[in-house]
Amino acid sequence: MNGVTIKDxxxxxxxxxxxxxxxxxxxxxxxxxxxxxxxxxxxxxxxYPNMLVGSLKGKGTYTxxxxxxxxxxETFGKMAELIQTTLFDLGYNLIVCNTSFDTExxxxxxxxxxxxxxxxxxxxxxxxxxxxxxxxxKTNTPVILVDRILKDVDTDTVVTDNYKGQxxxxxxxxxxxxxxxxxxxxxxxxxHSSDQRKGYLAALSDNGIEPDPENIINANGHYYKAGMExxxxxxxxxxxxxxxxxxxxxxxxxxxxxxxxxxxxxxxDVSVVGYDNMLxxxxxxxxxTTAEVPVKLIAxxxxxxxxxxxxxxxxxxxxxxxxxxxxxxxxxxxxxVKRIIDQ
Amino acid sequence: MNGVTIKDxxxxxxxxxxxxxxxxxxxxxxxxxxxxxxxxxxxxxxxYPNMLVGSLKGKGTYTxxxxxxxxxxETFGKMAELIQTTLFDLGYNLIVCNTSFDTExxxxxxxxxxxxxxxxxxxxxxxxxxxxxxxxxKTNTPVILVDRILKDVDTDTVVTDNYKGQxxxxxxxxxxxxxxxxxxxxxxxxxHSSDQRKGYLAALSDNGIEPDPENIINANGHYYKAGMExxxxxxxxxxxxxxxxxxxxxxxxxxxxxxxxxxxxxxxDVSVVGYDNMLxxxxxxxxxTTAEVPVKLIAxxxxxxxxxxxxxxxxxxxxxxxxxxxxxxxxxxxxxVKRIIDQ
DNA sequence: ATGAAAGCGCTAACAG
DNA sequence: CTGTTAGCGCTTTCAT
Numbered sequence: 182m183n184g185v186t187i188k189d190x191x192x193x194x195x196x197x198x199x200x201x202x203x204x205x206x207x208x209x210x211x212x213x214x215x216x217x218x219x220x221x222x223x224x225x226x227x228x229y230p231n232m233l234v235g236s237l238k239g240k241g242t243y244t245x246x247x248x249x250x251x252x253x254x255e256t257f258g259k260m261a262e263l264i265q266t267t268l269f270d271l272g273y274n275l276i277v278c279n280t281s282f283d284t285e286x287x288x289x290x291x292x293x294x295x296x297x298x299x300x301x302x303x304x305x306x307x308x309x310x311x312x313x314x315x316x317x318x319k320t321n322t323p324v325i326l327v328d329r330i331l332k333d334v335d336t337d338t339v340v341t342d343n344y345k346g347q348x349x350x351x352x353x354x355x356x357x358x359x360x361x362x363x364x365x366x367x368x369x370x371x372x373h374s375s376d377q378r379k380g381y382l383a384a385l386s387d388n389g390i391e392p393d394p395e396n397i398i399n400a401n402g403h404y405y406k407a408g409m410e411x412x413x414x415x416x417x418x419x420x421x422x423x424x425x426x427x428x429x430x431x432x433x434x435x436x437x438x439x440x441x442x443x444x445x446x447x448x449x450d451v452s453v454v455g456y457d458n459m460l461x462x463x464x465x466x467x468x469x470t471t472a473e474v475p476v477k478l479i480a481x482x483x484x485x486x487x488x489x490x491x492x493x494x495x496x497x498x499x500x501x502x503x504x505x506x507x508x509x510x511x512x513x514x515x516x517x518v519k520r521i522i523d524q
Numbered sequence: 525m526n527g528v529t530i531k532d533x534x535x536x537x538x539x540x541x542x543x544x545x546x547x548x549x550x551x552x553x554x555x556x557x558x559x560x561x562x563x564x565x566x567x568x569x570x571x572y573p574n575m576l577v578g579s580l581k582g583k584g585t586y587t588x589x590x591x592x593x594x595x596x597x598e599t600f601g602k603m604a605e606l607i608q609t610t611l612f613d614l615g616y617n618l619i620v621c622n623t624s625f626d627t628e629x630x631x632x633x634x635x636x637x638x639x640x641x642x643x644x645x646x647x648x649x650x651x652x653x654x655x656x657x658x659x660x661x662k663t664n665t666p667v668i669l670v671d672r673i674l675k676d677v678d679t680d681t682v683v684t685d686n687y688k689g690q691x692x693x694x695x696x697x698x699x700x701x702x703x704x705x706x707x708x709x710x711x712x713x714x715x716h717s718s719d720q721r722k723g724y725l726a727a728l729s730d731n732g733i734e735p736d737p738e739n740i741i742n743a744n745g746h747y748y749k750a751g752m753e754x755x756x757x758x759x760x761x762x763x764x765x766x767x768x769x770x771x772x773x774x775x776x777x778x779x780x781x782x783x784x785x786x787x788x789x790x791x792x793d794v795s796v797v798g799y800d801n802m803l804x805x806x807x808x809x810x811x812x813t814t815a816e817v818p819v820k821l822i823a824x825x826x827x828x829x830x831x832x833x834x835x836x837x838x839x840x841x842x843x844x845x846x847x848x849x850x851x852x853x854x855x856x857x858x859x860x861v862k863r864i865i866d867q
Numbered sequence: 868a869t870g871a872a873a874g875c876g877c878t879a880a881c882a883g
Numbered sequence: 884c885t886g887t888t889a890g891c892g893c894t895t896t897c898a899t
Contacts, residue, residue, distance in 0.1 A: 529875090530877060531877095545879085578877075
């Protein structure tokens with residue numbers, strides 16, 4: 182039976198609740214004998230101090246709220262896990278809410294965070310706007326945006342530089358001698374995806390290659406099948422392409438499969454690169470060259486900032502300016518790109 | 525600025541805190557005019573009622589604690605996500621703690637659950653024993669075990685029948701004409717893995733095939749590379765095998781890769797089956813025949829039981845007996861098995 | 868070296 | 884129809 186309170190312990194040990202409190206914390210001297218008696222009662226009764234009460238006394242809840250589109254997504258999942266374990270070490274628990282890109286759900290989740298008095302919010306928002314997050318940001322509850330930025334909100338942000346990631350990947354293709362480089366883009370326009378495409382375009386321009394809109398196609402989904410279709414369609418209308426960059430590993434995998442079905446050999450006839458370095462990218466055939474979102478760095482930085490904000494709130498100092506950290510993805514070179522130029 | 529309390533609202537609206545409370549909940553009649561005034565103040569001040577206080581008044585925290593080895597694991601991640609979203613609809617939040625199979629971490633997580641007064645615990649325990657969980661199970665905090673069972677604890681359980689899953693998979697191979705069937709097992713002995721191997725062995729015996737211990741090999745890890753090595757080793761010592769069953773999809777993928785390197789064609793020379801139906805199983809070449817853990821059913825059943833227990837606790841009725849549900853995995857037939865017998 | 872009691876935010880029983 | 888107040892579990896002054 183739970184519901185053992187400090188009173189029960191105090192009664193059992195024959196002391197006041199104050200003394201029990203001081204034994205637990207320990208916030209003032211308690212004689213050895215009394216201390217032991219109290220400990221015994223605690224153990225005997227299976228007493229677990231109610232942390233929620235502390236929040237009534239201005240101590241914070243030691244709970245952080247996190248919204249995320251889906252922990253099932255490999256990148257997001259890793260972030261959530263890393264953040265959770267790091268925060269746990271700092272004495273905080275994480276309430277995670279999956280939003281599946283549903284704005285309404287997102288808002289409801291944030292509302293419960295507010296009612297549960299979370300000490301901070303970590304968000305991978307569904308869209309580029311979120312009123313509730315704007316509202317919370319004005320509050321003294323810290324908000325930290327991860328992997329996605331938000332319009333009209335001034336909060337700390339920790340993001341990937343997808344422009345640079347795709348720029349590097351495309352530049353790599355060019356260094357390997359490719360000039361006719363296709364790009365499979367996502368259908369829905371989001372800030373970070375357009376950054377990625379811009380990186381592809383800029384790399385071409387910067388290397389004296391005129392970008393051709395016809396070399397870009399939109400995949401109809403985020404799954405490998407969409408990649409197969411896109412690969413088919415793109416190669417059929419642009420047979421001279423020697424390389425295809427894709428916004429996402431599963432799409433790249435689909436493109437490889439699709440082109441193989443069409444009789445192309447990868448990478449001998451067509452080189453392919455993905456994006457995200459998902460677990461299976463190492464296991465495709467040929468193994469996929471891609472760019473890796475530095476999830477671990479992002480999670481660590483988010484926690485570092487969080488800790489900072491939490492400490493600031495505790496000491497009632499002036500808030501320092503918002504922090505914006507950007508991490509470039511790392512090029513992961515494997516076997517899906519062929520060098521078609523002499524060294 | 526947060527920290528707006530019911531008092532602030534009451535003062536702003538010129539009413540008592542009781543009235544504000546009754547407007548929010550709504551638990552007694554409040555005249556239209558007053559009600560509107562209060563609502564206005566609430567909106568104006570951005571008041572969010574403190575849910576944590578309710579728990580002091582015996583209302584529960586509407587928070588559920590979940591321990592899980594790693595949400596990064598595809599199956600566990602799906603479970604956590606499905607459980608979280610379902611519980612959210614029921615008005616509950618989920619505190620997730622990743623234990624990475626660390627018993628000590630698991631215990632600490634459970635301790636904080638107790639101090640945060642979670643209304644229930646959902647656990648995918650790291651091992652077959654967990655004292656803290658035993659302790660909690662004796663309490664009136666419901667404990668629901670998912671995907672793993674625990675010795676010496678009488679709690680509700682929702683698990684997969686891995687014996688049956690592997691039995692079905694192996695029987696399928698036999699129906700397709702295979703008699704020399706290898707098995708790649710995991711290294712570490714855990715209850716559910718031995719079930720799986722037993723299913724393999726039983727399917728052989730029940731079909732008049734004498735199990736041969738030499739046909740079984742232990743993979744040195746859970747990643748595809750371990751599968752490659754195991755595949756090599758197994759085929760080298762048992763060249764007559766026509767099929768290999770693996771305890772886990774990534775291992776099966778590794779076996780396919782490894783055997784392909786050795787010059788075998790899959791499934792023409794050797795058939796391969798995996799286990800878990802991970803996302804990439806559809807995308808391997810050939811697409812992997814495997815068994816799917818019915819994650820959705822498991823999550824739904826876990827939530828159904830949870831709801832039941834929560835309601836019971838509320839109504840102080842007698843606890844009904846513990847519920848033990850088992851779901852069989854579903855056979856997912858794709859292209860990695862060849863029929864070598866006439867219909 | 869320890870106890871008594873106020874008070875955190877809110878609800879519900881009691882008053883009017 | 885609405886207000887007053889005790890009390891949930893705990894911490895923390897203030898007393899002793």
